[in-house]
Amino acid sequence: MNDKHSPLMPCSEAIQQLWDYLEGSGRRVDRERVDEHLAFCRRCCGELEFIGHLRDLLASQTIDDSRPQAVQRLERFLEEL
Amino acid sequence: MAVPQGTKESFQALARSQLPRLLALARRLTRDDAEDLVQEALLRGYRSYAGLKDAQAGGPWLRAILVNTHRDRMRKRARSAEEIPVADCEEFSLYRTIAEEDPFPYSDTVHLDFLHTFAKEDVRHVLLRLPEIYRVPLVLCHMEGFATKEIARLCGVPLGTVLARLHRGRKAFEREMWAYAEETGMLKRGGRDER
Known part of the structure; x- marks a missing residue:
């Protein structure tokens, strides 16, 4: 699957580009070659899906209400403005 | 009123x-x-x-x-220490590392199980292991939803620099997730000890 002599992109190169591919940020992403690679590499397809879950994990971290005492101190600070 | x-x-x-x-x-x-x-x-x-x-x-x-x-x-x-680049992690793959190390041998969803072992505080600790220059764009992009152009403006660096730091920061985050899980014994608690 990962033949160095193949004109297809090797896995080692593809995994460096999957985050940017998913984000569509375009940095150093050769979308056409990544698409071509994904069409034949199930492992990299699995990795792409995993990166999507990883991204969801990061996005789910937004609110942290586990510091009520700190919030209360800051509220008092606001009152004293 | x-x-x-x-x-x-x-x-x-x-x-x-x-x-x-x-x-x-x-x-x-x-x-x-x-x-x-x-x-x-x-x-x-x-x-x-x-x-x-x-x-x-x-x-x-x-x-x-x-x-x-x-x-x-x-x-x-x-803080010049923050400018120290992370060790080369371009080719690190958390997905492959989990597959190879197989921390939950009885699971059919080992990758998702790995992610589910991370509570919010664990994710925060992983982020804090990253150098500042990578952590800030990562937090702003993926947790706060800022556009990359806005991050460039806020950080006072060119857009290309933000994209490069995001790229490297994501791979570093993958690597640090694995290192954190190993160092804190999360993987043992998750099932390796139950063999």
């Missing part, structure tokens, strides 16, 4: 509504002085509150001030 805009009371109401989010952001940007950072950002916000034209944009406006405050603090401290 609605609070008139542009007053101290309206600033206090805005800031109060944003406190949990500001504190959460600050705790991901800095290790030890999150509360102090929020306090300084609130002061700055209060002083420049008259310049806020759109009251609806108050939340992002305050978060941008917080990021700017943090950036200025980092510059003052001249």
